[in-house]
Amino acid sequence: MNKMILILPFDAKKGAEGRKEDAINTLKIAHKNIGFDVVTITATPSYCEELLCYLNNFEIKLMKLLSFTNNRFTQYLWFLFILFIIKKTKLRNEIKLVFSYAMTGNSNVLAYLINKFFNIEYVINEHRTIFQRDAIRLPRSQKVSLDNAKVVLSLTPSHTKYIEKYTKTKVFDIPLVLQDKYLTSKVISDDDFSIFKIAAWTNWRDIKRLDLLVEAFDAFSADKNNVNLLIAGPIPDELIEKNIIEYISRHSLQNKVTLLGQQNRDKIFQLANQCHLCILPSDHETFGIPASEALCLGKPVITTRCGGPENFIKDYFNGFTISCDSRTELVDKMNYIYDNYQEFDHYAIAEQARSVFSVTNLSLKLKAIYNNLVGR
Numbered sequence: 001m002n003k004m005i006l007i008l009p010f011d012a013k014k015g016a017e018g019r020k021e022d023a024i025n026t027l028k029i030a031h032k033n034i035g036f037d038v039v040t041i042t043a044t045p046s047y048c049e050e051l052l053c054y055l056n057n058f059e060i061k062l063m064k065l066l067s068f069t070n071n072r073f074t075q076y077l078w079f080l081f082i083l084f085i086i087k088k089t090k091l092r093n094e095i096k097l098v099f100s101y102a103m104t105g106n107s108n109v110l111a112y113l114i115n116k117f118f119n120i121e122y123v124i125n126e127h128r129t130i131f132q133r134d135a136i137r138l139p140r141s142q143k144v145s146l147d148n149a150k151v152v153l154s155l156t157p158s159h160t161k162y163i164e165k166y167t168k169t170k171v172f173d174i175p176l177v178l179q180d181k182y183l184t185s186k187v188i189s190d191d192d193f194s195i196f197k198i199a200a201w202t203n204w205r206d207i208k209r210l211d212l213l214v215e216a217f218d219a220f221s222a223d224k225n226n227v228n229l230l231i232a233g234p235i236p237d238e239l240i241e242k243n244i245i246e247y248i249s250r251h252s253l254q255n256k257v258t259l260l261g262q263q264n265r266d267k268i269f270q271l272a273n274q275c276h277l278c279i280l281p282s283d284h285e286t287f288g289i290p291a292s293e294a295l296c297l298g299k300p301v302i303t304t305r306c307g308g309p310e311n312f313i314k315d316y317f318n319g320f321t322i323s324c325d326s327r328t329e330l331v332d333k334m335n336y337i338y339d340n341y342q343e344f345d346h347y348a349i350a351e352q353a354r355s356v357f358s359v360t361n362l363s364l365k366l367k368a369i370y371n372n373l374v375g376r
Helices: 021-033 049-054 057-067 072-088 105-118 140-148 157-164 180-184 210-223 238-250 265-274 289-296 327-339 346-356 359-373
Strands: 002-008 036-042 095-102 122-126 151-154 171-173 196-201 227-232 257-261 277-280 301-304 319-322
Touching: 002 021, 002 105, 021 036, 021 095, 021 359, 036 049, 036 095, 057 072, 072 105, 095 105, 105 122, 105 140, 151 157, 157 171, 180 265, 180 289, 196 265, 196 289, 210 227, 210 238, 210 327, 227 265, 238 257, 265 289, 277 289, 277 327, 289 301, 289 346, 301 327, 319 327
Parallel strands: 002 036, 002 095, 095 122, 122 151, 151 171, 196 227, 196 277, 227 257, 277 301, 301 319
Antiparallel strands: none
């Protein structure tokens, strides 16, 4: 079995509050299915357990020391440390591919350096929304990293089109994959609901548009007493959180809107399984994991056309796509789904989504890409 280095931007269990751990684990499983033994490292200083078998006691202590701080100097030392470990160990001859899980640029830079020092091909899997913003100028290190990759992997066809504007490297899309419970759980239709539950879960940064969601729900629920909005996830901006709480109070929505705060993955699964409708009102998304989670459980989704999740939505079949920043469209589609919920075939929604967001599908896509472009 060939070895592959998987470069993560951070410790999967700690970074991004652990929200990416499921997707990272399934990515590793997909590579194992096609013949790779995956060794995981990080692009920023951290304690990499999968490196321990290659390190002596002094090197382990040095790795721990570097992981205590993260600044430009320790970042530079970390790159040197990783290159040194690859050079001095059997990894140098065992590694057949490097895979950069690019949520930050550092993963790509490290993959590029490994390529230049050891002539090992690398693949970049882009997760960043920067390509979807107004015209950006990539730092030289980022541009060089993209252009020298064997292939760049996006998350959706829309994401592909954005990335292609910034690199000469061929770009293909691969889906994120969900935990088995999203793919195997019993589908709950609940057409005869007493309370219509709308749910949204994400890390509520400014681009996620929590304000739009709450304002649209306010208009939607004005003539309804049997609707609830459940909002899960951290709100890192204190001003956004303060404004939302004040809006809820000012418009007397306390009995209809619940801010659940940060939830673990089991709680998110329960929320996705028990709601009737999932909403993603973002200005920018590369994929939109909440959409795929809801769809795999047979729930319709309303999402903005924001660069990612709209690729999985077919109007009137499994939800609707709307324009960004359009409260009117969002309210209109919420009303349609509320009034016509029994028209949505929840089993067909789940079946179609589960065929896309499975490890089997990801393994087949990766194998085809690597056979054609990486010489596997």
